[in-house]
Amino acid sequence: MAVKTHTVEVGYDEFCGALAAKDLQPLWTQSGKLMPKQPRPTTVPWLWKWDTIFALAERAGELITVKRGGDRRVLALANPGLDGQPYTSSTLWGAIQYLGPRESAPAHRHTPSAIRFVMQGEGVWTTVNGDSCEMRPGDLVLTPNWAWHDHHNEGDSPMVWFDGLDLPFVGMMEAVFFENHPDLRQPITDHNGSERRYGGRALRTRSIGGPLPHSPLLRYPWAETDRALAETLAAEGGPMVSLEYTNPLDGRPAIPTFSSEMHRLAPGGHTRPHRKVGSSVYVVHHGNGTTIVNGQRFDWSPGDIFVTPSWSIVEHQSAEQADLFSISDRPILQALHLYREAELEEPQEVIATFEPK
Amino acid sequence: MAVKTHTVEVGYDEFCGALAAKDLQPLWTQSGKLMPKQPRPTTVPWLWKWDTIFALAERAGELITVKRGGDRRVLALANPGLDGQPYTSSTLWGAIQYLGPRESAPAHRHTPSAIRFVMQGEGVWTTVNGDSCEMRPGDLVLTPNWAWHDHHNEGDSPMVWFDGLDLPFVGMMEAVFFENHPDLRQPITDHNGSERRYGGRALRTRSIGGPLPHSPLLRYPWAETDRALAETLAAEGGPMVSLEYTNPLDGRPAIPTFSSEMHRLAPGGHTRPHRKVGSSVYVVHHGNGTTIVNGQRFDWSPGDIFVTPSWSIVEHQSAEQADLFSISDRPILQALHLYREAELEEPQEVIATFEPK
Amino acid sequence: MAVKTHTVEVGYDEFCGALAAKDLQPLWTQSGKLMPKQPRPTTVPWLWKWDTIFALAERAGELITVKRGGDRRVLALANPGLDGQPYTSSTLWGAIQYLGPRESAPAHRHTPSAIRFVMQGEGVWTTVNGDSCEMRPGDLVLTPNWAWHDHHNEGDSPMVWFDGLDLPFVGMMEAVFFENHPDLRQPITDHNGSERRYGGRALRTRSIGGPLPHSPLLRYPWAETDRALAETLAAEGGPMVSLEYTNPLDGRPAIPTFSSEMHRLAPGGHTRPHRKVGSSVYVVHHGNGTTIVNGQRFDWSPGDIFVTPSWSIVEHQSAEQADLFSISDRPILQALHLYREAELEEPQEVIATFEPK
């Protein structure tokens, strides 16, 4: 046996070299890493402070010109766990976009879908397939898969918004296409037209054809979201209510590849510990509070952005009423029967506090 | 041959008698009637005048008490083609319901679904599964399949509304169930709650479970419908725009067994001749105009109700802006791949004018 | 009060006359009939004996020529409850079709869909949209909505099959279209082609486009059904197993407007009392047994046909293994959220035995 073992070991090393030479890899040496008992995300829980990102965005406003070829002034929130990639989680892109007074970001389109959640500023319009959509704080504006879009600041102050995209996912699927519009500005055919035609009612024109790949409604104004949050909280009670932005024609997520949601924590609310497959990126819209992720405490204020990885245990709490916008990859997981979630009985023990850079 | 023919004829009569005695019927004698080249509806085009039906409804208000056992004061629009049945078309029930000041129609539920389209009056509430829904002229209120419902007039004037039901269809399917509520009035748990929670936005609470058999939104107020008609007419142009009332959670018809629609004719509008499988019942909400059905002219004014049979050729026209509410059995036909429609090139020649009784 | 009552009564009679004169009907006098507590089908449970119908079919074979204009030699099973209509239930058409040696039934198409379940004979082919489908006892052949079809007996003996159609339903919907083919026989482009391409496997050609309104598989041979019944009975156990014929591309009913099913009773099997909304028509394929419907006993033998009305309580039993083919309107009811079913605890007491004519 000893001899045989010896022989085997010698043979084994040679054998592994032979495999590598032929572009083959043994499973048995890495099955635990490839198939862990439960998700081992490389995404780490992280938080970016508004003061920091806003100051750098302002500085970018001085240094960087928005023009064709450098179409957007965007600071990507790069998760430290992702090995230098400019992604916020393994599937989601979160970033800050800054557009100065009288600036325009030129027209293009791409297969990754985007949402814009307005954080600060007035006077910006995003044109999506000819429809010029107003942007005000708390508004959500969609620029879906392959829709032409350009942004214009017609006011005197800068605007900052959060960009949420499925770019890491679409990139991994090797499905990214990109095209510049022949003109810097696409022609405008309507103003807030999608909202007038599809917003605010359960009535449908019969001229709509078959199922659309994304919502025909492109703008979800904050005033409506705010009212809906208040009514839902009144009806369902706390500690937190969650609303999902949907396609008004079929009730599905507004964007098929990621969800957009708005959460309202009641004053004094503390949610039960919850975990789910898939990551989320949160933008603090109103209020100060705390989120505990896998025992680590993240304190947040308006404008802060944080990320929760797949299968992490998450609790939100705040002494005052607070509103959190979020995106997540749940629609992909649900469409493919890979979604799981669980609620835990006991609150987590806080074992560390995150110190933002 | 002659002998054989003779023998056959004698045998044939005896044979038909033998068939009948055994509850059998020959197809070959009636195949043309059973399988016509195109639909031969028994429903006839017809129109009821508001003045007539309102006067009789008022008289009913004097004569008839609304109470358990005679739960509703309803005048059914009985199509003369349907052999004495109280149906407006072969699949649709249309009727006028009259509720006097301080009257209540007791709580019950049934598998036929109903919509209520308010024609005149103020101060009535319909409670549907605990949610008390306000009723004002032009509002649509749903009382879906197996939902508890009762009506209460808390004002000082009578209300008249149009009842649309799938009762002929559900009856034909032998699927009617009916139940009285233990109390004359069901408990009220909310006021216009469905509208607050599902109306006026494309946001969904995650607490909603699987697909619902009907819209969770129970009231569609006229102000919203009016605004949507105006915006759609501005965007799409005339001669007529049509909006369908939908389930905000999935974009399907608000009631699965029949559609509810609102049409706005632009001033001077004249629609192209159109035919479709299935019948429609129209209620004139605003405006004076004319509808031509199979060459017969129907002049209408506010409050008039008329019916168009399956595969009839229909054109609408009016000199002034006009609003027509309608119900139709199209969702059933579409779900079962039996729907067809066609547009004709040439306007119809008017060969007769309908004289209302 | 007495005076008032008197006045009312006089007024009421006049009032009812006034309503009728204006094509209006009061609901309050007939609401119990229109809205019964549970379905009150006009369809009555009934049974036709094979010996009787076969003898009359043979006689029809002598007396009636199959030709254009009298396209089919069909004896409809006319339910005595349906007021002289040639329908087996309020929604379903059941009939016997007889085709003599060397006869052909000319090509036509119609929007009502049909299934053919072969009861006796060999050598007949039904051409459906160019595909010539073999017919043998126990086979199911589809002639769906608007598919061209003609039948040809190329053998020396007659064939008898059961025709199941949705004609009463499609007629009620006023959606019947019918067209004769320009030729008595449509051109044949394939033999059992649908079966070769879609039968017997879970493999799909990518050249299939979107959803089809009916199964592309047109023939379901008895040998496969028999084997599936045996395997299912072995796997699930008795007293009875039921298989539904489906569209292999989407798993839905082979015909969207009615189900086709085959049931195998194990020897000594006795099913629990069951009721469902909607009617069924059964064809006895093998075995002798008994079905109890609302306390009435129906004894059956091969070739017998019987009908169970909506919401009737049904139990099947047989001492020997028995196979029952059936059609039902369940798909319509399920698509429209009108289906209900219930199982009863206690077997029914038999209070009468049906005496076939």
Add this chain to the structure above:
Amino acid sequence: MAVKTHTVEVGYDEFCGALAAKDLQPLWTQSGKLMPKQPRPTTVPWLWKWDTIFALAERAGELITVKRGGDRRVLALANPGLDGQPYTSSTLWGAIQYLGPRESAPAHRHTPSAIRFVMQGEGVWTTVNGDSCEMRPGDLVLTPNWAWHDHHNEGDSPMVWFDGLDLPFVGMMEAVFFENHPDLRQPITDHNGSERRYGGRALRTRSIGGPLPHSPLLRYPWAETDRALAETLAAEGGPMVSLEYTNPLDGRPAIPTFSSEMHRLAPGGHTRPHRKVGSSVYVVHHGNGTTIVNGQRFDWSPGDIFVTPSWSIVEHQSAEQADLFSISDRPILQALHLYREAELEEPQEVIATFEPK
């Protein structure tokens, strides 16, 4: 201006450092890489020769023991473009599994789904959720998401099969769960039971509940696939026919996250150049031929395995009849509206020939 430029440049470098220090990244420096005009896959076209992989698999059979903790003797086909990851494309895992006589691979389950396509050998059974499925050359056996599975060689010769998994995709979604069965072998409750109950017919037991996340049919025997290929080729003609393995209950892909397909090239067939978003891994089942990918020629023989990256231009050709099995990530792309494909007019010019290692 020069001064300003200078200032900017100094400021810009400092600024970039400040961004990095705060876990932010500029988009404008990398937008071309992140958003290319069309997919730039890192996956490279590649081919592994059967002789090579089989010899190494045999050697692994001598060196490696299959046991709990090293559950499988698997050689992963590691695409040289993927930076050392053991993946065949960015979304697909392709591998060779070798099971010697009388060996067993212990029971476990995981959320990545797998298919097994048998390349060589007899006498192996894979137990999937209690159903013991026979494996013969050309058979496809599914071990879907979270299904218990173990493999047993009860014969005297080794078996080699191809493993196809969605592991790179599920890993990227951070959705991998894995669990060992308490026993090395799970209890066996049936043999080829799924095939008996769901294979070979369009009949469904009513006892099936709602939609399943994967096919209930677990084994697709080669004899059926071969017959279906022959019939489809006869019906549709060449140069190539493609069949997709489906879930017999709903016609969707057998596994929701990747397609399994079998292609038959007619003798002398040469397909038109085609490109699609998403990658494919091909296993040569029968025949010798050539595939041209982006101008590079890959010659193949039975047992060879090759990969085509996203948006690569692909043509297949062979002088003799040839059968290619493949998996692809198309179902994910289609579910999320990210799929595109195109056919090119002109055959590619061959500019290089791949030299296998």
